[in-house]
Amino acid sequence: MKYVDGFRDTGAAASIVRDIRHLASEVEDKGIDARIMEVCGSHTMSIGRYGIRQMLPGNVKLISGPGCPVCVTDAAYIDAALELAGRGVHVASFGDMLKVPGSSETLADARSAGAGIHVCYSPLDALGFAREHPEKEVVFLGIGFETTIPTVVSIVKRAGSESLGNISVLTAFKLVPPALEALANDENVAVNGFLLPAHVSAVIGSEAYEGFVTRHRIASVIAGFEPLDILLGVECLLKQLAENRSELVNQYSRVVTKSGNRIARSMIDEYLEVADSSWRGIGIIPGSGLVLREQFAEYDAAKRYQVSTVGGTPDRRCRCGDVLRGIILPGECPLMGKECTPLFPVGPCMVSSEGSCAAHYRYSR
Amino acid sequence: MKSAERIQLGHGGGGRLSRSLINSEIVTRFAQKGPLAGLPDGASLQIGNSEIVFSTDSFVVSPLEFPGGDIGKLAVHGTANDIAVSGATPLWISLALIIEEGLELALLRRILDSIRLASVETGVQIVTGDTKVVARGQCDRLFINTAGIGRKIKSLNTGIHRIQQGDKVLTSGTLGDHGMAIMAAREKLTLNEKLYSDTCSVHRLVAEASQWGEGVKFMRDPTRGGIASVLGEIVEDRSFGIVLNEDAVPYNPQARAVAEVLGIDMMHVACEGRMLLICSPDSAEGICSAWRTLPEGTGAAVIGEVTDDKGRLILETGIGGRRMVDIPQGELLPRIC
Amino acid sequence: MCLAVPMRIIELKESGTGVCELDSVRYDVDLSLIEKAEVDEFVIVHAGFAIEKLDLDEANARLKLFEELAQTNDRQLAE
Numbered sequence: 001m002k003y004v005d006g007f008r009d010t011g012a013a014a015s016i017v018r019d020i021r022h023l024a025s026e027v028e029d030k031g032i033d034a035r036i037m038e039v040c041g042s043h044t045m046s047i048g049r050y051g052i053r054q055m056l057p058g059n060v061k062l063i064s065g066p067g068c069p070v071c072v073t074d075a076a077y078i079d080a081a082l083e084l085a086g087r088g089v090h091v092a093s094f095g096d097m098l099k100v101p102g103s104s105e106t107l108a109d110a111r112s113a114g115a116g117i118h119v120c121y122s123p124l125d126a127l128g129f130a131r132e133h134p135e136k137e138v139v140f141l142g143i144g145f146e147t148t149i150p151t152v153v154s155i156v157k158r159a160g161s162e163s164l165g166n167i168s169v170l171t172a173f174k175l176v177p178p179a180l181e182a183l184a185n186d187e188n189v190a191v192n193g194f195l196l197p198a199h200v201s202a203v204i205g206s207e208a209y210e211g212f213v214t215r216h217r218i219a220s221v222i223a224g225f226e227p228l229d230i231l232l233g234v235e236c237l238l239k240q241l242a243e244n245r246s247e248l249v250n251q252y253s254r255v256v257t258k259s260g261n262r263i264a265r266s267m268i269d270e271y272l273e274v275a276d277s278s279w280r281g282i283g284i285i286p287g288s289g290l291v292l293r294e295q296f297a298e299y300d301a302a303k304r305y306q307v308s309t310v311g312g313t314p315d316r317r318c319r320c321g322d323v324l325r326g327i328i329l330p331g332e333c334p335l336m337g338k339e340c341t342p343l344f345p346v347g348p349c350m351v352s353s354e355g356s357c358a359a360h361y362r363y364s365r
Numbered sequence: 366m367k368s369a370e371r372i373q374l375g376h377g378g379g380g381r382l383s384r385s386l387i388n389s390e391i392v393t394r395f396a397q398k399g400p401l402a403g404l405p406d407g408a409s410l411q412i413g414n415s416e417i418v419f420s421t422d423s424f425v426v427s428p429l430e431f432p433g434g435d436i437g438k439l440a441v442h443g444t445a446n447d448i449a450v451s452g453a454t455p456l457w458i459s460l461a462l463i464i465e466e467g468l469e470l471a472l473l474r475r476i477l478d479s480i481r482l483a484s485v486e487t488g489v490q491i492v493t494g495d496t497k498v499v500a501r502g503q504c505d506r507l508f509i510n511t512a513g514i515g516r517k518i519k520s521l522n523t524g525i526h527r528i529q530q531g532d533k534v535l536t537s538g539t540l541g542d543h544g545m546a547i548m549a550a551r552e553k554l555t556l557n558e559k560l561y562s563d564t565c566s567v568h569r570l571v572a573e574a575s576q577w578g579e580g581v582k583f584m585r586d587p588t589r590g591g592i593a594s595v596l597g598e599i600v601e602d603r604s605f606g607i608v609l610n611e612d613a614v615p616y617n618p619q620a621r622a623v624a625e626v627l628g629i630d631m632m633h634v635a636c637e638g639r640m641l642l643i644c645s646p647d648s649a650e651g652i653c654s655a656w657r658t659l660p661e662g663t664g665a666a667v668i669g670e671v672t673d674d675k676g677r678l679i680l681e682t683g684i685g686g687r688r689m690v691d692i693p694q695g696e697l698l699p700r701i702c
Numbered sequence: 703m704c705l706a707v708p709m710r711i712i713e714l715k716e717s718g719t720g721v722c723e724l725d726s727v728r729y730d731v732d733l734s735l736i737e738k739a740e741v742d743e744f745v746i747v748h749a750g751f752a753i754e755k756l757d758l759d760e761a762n763a764r765l766k767l768f769e770e771l772a773q774t775n776d777r778q779l780a781e
Contacts, residue, residue, distance in 0.1 A: 006765040010612075011772030013684035018778070042706070049630075051686025094749075112371040121552075121627070122750025124732060147706070150735055151751045199706050202746060202754040225706075227684045228768055254760035255746055261754055264735050343381050353628075363688040555721075555728040622725035625707055626747075 007226030023238035040197030041354025042225035048359035063326035064356030075312030078102030085115040092126035093141040130167035142169040150264040170301040178288035193237035205260025281321025320347035330360035380693035407451035416517035418453035433561030437476035441483035453515030460494035487566040533649035538664030541634030545620040565638035580648030597692035606674035
């Protein structure tokens, strides 16, 4: 696995960490703490899996932001999916959604009680299921950021061309750049560097962040998700902080181009339009969501079945919103490891395989 | 804390959810004291002057036949291995079959032949059994239960209580091969070379290790939940911890590639023909060398060490970081064994 | 969920999918989001789809950088 292992070399890591230490003390001399936020599930997991936080000096803080689409999905979305399952609609979903608590129970609970729910690795599996079971109504739980959105939209595209009438998508698509905007505007959020997502950026292109970086003057690096990529990304941000720069740097140029994936972007444009969206724990972020255009209403499960995916009543004790904005660290949540564990999660950050609380519980307690 | 009121798939996963079910329903009723206390792999019992070990396991693997084995082979090895890692020589096995109406006779014959071959190779006799047939749809093709009895090996005295700081952690070979072979077969991934299950009997490995007598502190076979489960359970609430060296943990490169593609952590993946052994520092190299002379032990390696970091299982990662290894949560890979 | 792995295209199929390979694991991947996919190109695969190509020149340059860093590390350790 040359293009995997080469990015995990110990000697190279040690060398980069040495440079990071030099830069960190330069930054410290200026009286600054480096507070770097990543907004990408693969970054959260890589940092946890490789123990990267332990390798960094004390004044360099890596904070996990809202990089996990499962984590920011409203309780009402789960409630809607449960409602559909209760009506006999077959629900197909990415695995992570199954254990997310809605207002009262999870999809896994419903499955144990006999509801027709199954896990897909790819949206294409749901299409296959719908073709094989013309007698069933199938709904795919379409959550995701820009990396996943085009793959889910393929369901609508193919169902259309095959005149497949028994499948639709319950959408909760979210966009990363408006979330970055909201974080930068939030006075409670103290971040002076962003590690920008690897594969969302592959789709939207580096140009998607240019306005943001110019307006807010926060150093930002697009980094791959392998551990060496992340370490180099941190090094670049520290260098910028030490030199008072706030630029956008694309360090994942082996995958991310300036304009991103043209086909994916035009597909998104053809089938979806921008709308306001509610981020669990954060609230409504204007223009941060995508919904199916009117002409595709028959594939929009919310319209087809008349269910609402906004709101819901998550557990009042839950601090996921503060964790997602980096206001508290997962370890600082009073429920961490006590009332809230992966086995009995109170909020979605603990459920998703990319959730910052799940990563903390698994890797750093 | 909200509790699940129905049995979920995760309750059979070998991870935390399984343990919570066992703790709340089984331990409370049967294992507060006596041979079941502490939930050993096999029960140590005394008949007159003889010490025996008694163990049981059920097999619901899907698909029934997979590269490297089948449910029958697993059924023999699984129980024999539980007995072996309890420090005993497996001798006799019972065989109970629950067959779904409609199962092809040719398939049943292949599996029974496989059971016979596995029992000869393992040196055990099938001495009693039972066969039930249920109507179509009431079980998934074939379920097997085996129970077994073995004679305790006198030189071995193993148990969690014997583990001390400084002891070494050994594996008899590459980890996760069985689980990944099942996943690859299920996901219908094509591989240039097939991924084979590692299912085999570990009784010869135990016999070799027994030469080190008191140096051998603890043994277990990492089935459901993988080494993360086994080692995580050992250190939980104890006065010691374990640190693993990621670079020293042996994996089959193909299995790793499949895990990479499916996004699975190899430390959570089941083996069916491997054992973990904790021993005194001066026994480690000797046991590894002895293991490497056997085909089932060619990949033997020292992968870690017992520390005084109470209750924590830590991994030193390949790039020089450190992180915890947690016991897997629920149903990572259903019907793996 | 953002899980993505780099894989090599070893065969193109009529259906718009390709057989892709990572270290001898082969998998059918949907190539409809990629322009002019060709055999021996590398793609990043997510949820059963190739979402972007891997630029080999850039990837190799990066690997070379890491090799150099590793050598720097060896030299510094030796000092």
